Amino acid sequence: MKTITSTVKTTARALALLSTALAAPLAAQTLDLAWSQDATGLDPHTQPGFATIRLLELMYEPLVRLDEGLELQPALAESWSFSDDGLQLTFQLDGDAMFHDGTPVTSADVRASFERILDEETGAIARANYTSIINIETPDDATVVFELDAPNAPLLNGLASVNAAVVPASAIEAGTLGTEVIGSGPFTLDARTPNASANLSAFDAWHGGDVAYDGINISVLPDETALLAALRAGQADFALINDPLVATLVPRTEGLQLNTAPTLSYYVLQLNASREPMGELALRQAIGCAIDRQDVLDAALLGEGEVTGPLTSPAYRTDPSGLFCYEQDQDRARELLAEAGYADGFTATVIAANGEPPTASAVAQVIQSQLSEVGINLEIEMLELSVYIDRWLAADFDMAVALNGGRVDPYTMYNRYWTRDGNLQGVANYIDDTLDTLMIEGRAETDEAARAEIFGNFESHLAEMSPWIWLFTGNTYTAQTEGVSGFVSSPTGTLFGLVDVTLAE
């Protein structure tokens, strides 16, 4: 038996080597990229999925882009300015910008793109971020003026997203956005088989500069451990890794490098204040005091992350230890429980999604054991992702373990939950005047220092009211072989840094 398997393995190895030799490319330098989740579509305006955005960011461009320090950088626009009253935002386009079909990018394309995003028929995913745009003027081919209904400081950051990409007016006209890619970004799409592979070529006429290699071959390897195997065997030069458990194995492997960046998205225990007994402030605070956030992080994510308050963006993030009950205090938790009339504790159900993220069930279990020490009895309900989302959107839960997406600007990140007319206020199920007022002030304020103060107050009030228990942020991971150099990770998780990469011969 043993000889048979070793013969088979030798044969397999020989075949593998032979096929690699036969399929060796002719002098073209390509980056072999592997990831486990593939894009679910090609329309940049309607696709919110993490995996889809990673792909489309390499081919489409918004007006502005965020660098690894989350500072605004020019993309299609070379400069921008607000009018003094804050009601007009003017962009000057880069005159060299060109779409993959060779036509120049003009203000007409920008206007058509935003009219499409704002049209409710489109189902554009980020539409809510741009509804303050009431009119778009195009004085000449290189100038676009957005007229706003009120001053809106977060708008610029909101525009730095591939969900606000500029697409050719002709492609909108032809209705081809779902099936082919004509962007203005650094790579063109040559071929794609969903959930299997995609081939990208460097776009010679990209206005942003030259890419040092010829293209990217993307392979979808659904199993995260297979990503690691592909890197080891030299089949992939670069991989995007989601599972912290797999990521921690990378540095232990000779010749592989792990790139880590803290994410903006945050793990949180959402309490549903419309469900008894979570309506009681003292009881919600008790839950917060009973949890040891660092301990959950260490046990469920192998310590791969950082304890956080509600604000996760580097410009606003501060040391959370000053927030309400950020050090575990079980005595205080018991006092607060008694104050709420639940001295003997209570029983509640917590929902979490299977495998989304891979650490969700572990987080739920650690929280369950910590809360049991003060008499709170949690029942964990693991659900398939779409079922979880349905229940979550309907606020059909006592508590939920969630990994919610973050944004650079606190207003864009939280207005959906913590304003009176936020789209997801029905999911958050808690609001007070303080939160609503601070959010509205923060939206209109343009001075950075003043904004930091407003959102600092917002954060400490939110932590004290404990509608949710914020836990920690995780990391975004990429892994690369020695032949790859020059990639810089970003907290947004974007792979746009691949344009600066050079490959060893």
Add this chain to the structure above:
Amino acid sequence: MKYLLGRLAVFPLVMLGVSVFVFVAIRLVPGDAITAMLGTEGGMLTPAQREALAAYFGLDQNWAVQYFRWLGGLFRGDLGISVTYGQPVLDIILERFPLTLQLALMSMVVALAIGLPAGVFAATRANKASDLIVRIFAMMGQSMPNFVVALLSIYILSVGFGVLPTMGRFVTFSEDPLGNLAQMILPSIALGTAFAAAVTRITRAAMMDILGEDYVRTARSQGFSQGYVIWRHALPNALIPVLTLSGVEFGYLLGGAVIVEQIFALPGLGRVVLDAILERDYALVQGVILFIAFNFMLVNLLVDLAYAALDPRIRYGGNA
């Protein structure tokens, strides 16, 4: 002939039943294509946006209308359009099926090449040490899930040898025969070894039964050699249960091997169905499941016909 016609008449009825069942089942699962695509961001949609998307995905009609539309398409050979691929479902099936068929065939070859000789070998040495060793291996093979074999083989190759057949960039046999075989050999072994164990045990049991039968003893006493008796008289009869088992297994394999396809990143039918279910791509789920059901029935029919050819008692109305 009459038997064949009777069997064929049942086909459309079963297919209709499967079509209704799949159609309803996938819609009973909470969440739809919009939820699957947008996730929690779906809560950000205005009612008008949601309606526009529902119309785009064809979710705005009631079930009966949706079903009869789909059924009408079926009769014209149109299985609908997949929302995730933006292509006709039939094209996707025809593109993926060759891989699934090849994987199924190669796995069967691996299983039978190991299982048949091992089973015969064990039966002829019944209750000796060598028989015991084969049986222990068979037990291990049956109790080790195929994905464990798959993961182990990847791990050993990538860590031990630093090589791996290319994953995630599948080439067809006609494009690059060697490259294709290199990609398919490990998954075939992973799928084949587990089934080989089952073939071994069934073959062994069937051979032991037959070797104890009167006519085999008669043949032996007439001075035919041991080998001649085993291969010429006993094996064809012992093949009948093996054939049944293999038919069922082959029918399953034609439905795709989800886990092994996931591990080796093979774009076969199993993964297509899995992704389609997770993304609530109704047309694709319905089309592929119907196709799989059709194949399963076809394989079963062929097995029954082969069975009849091997065992005359079945052909003549079972008056044994």
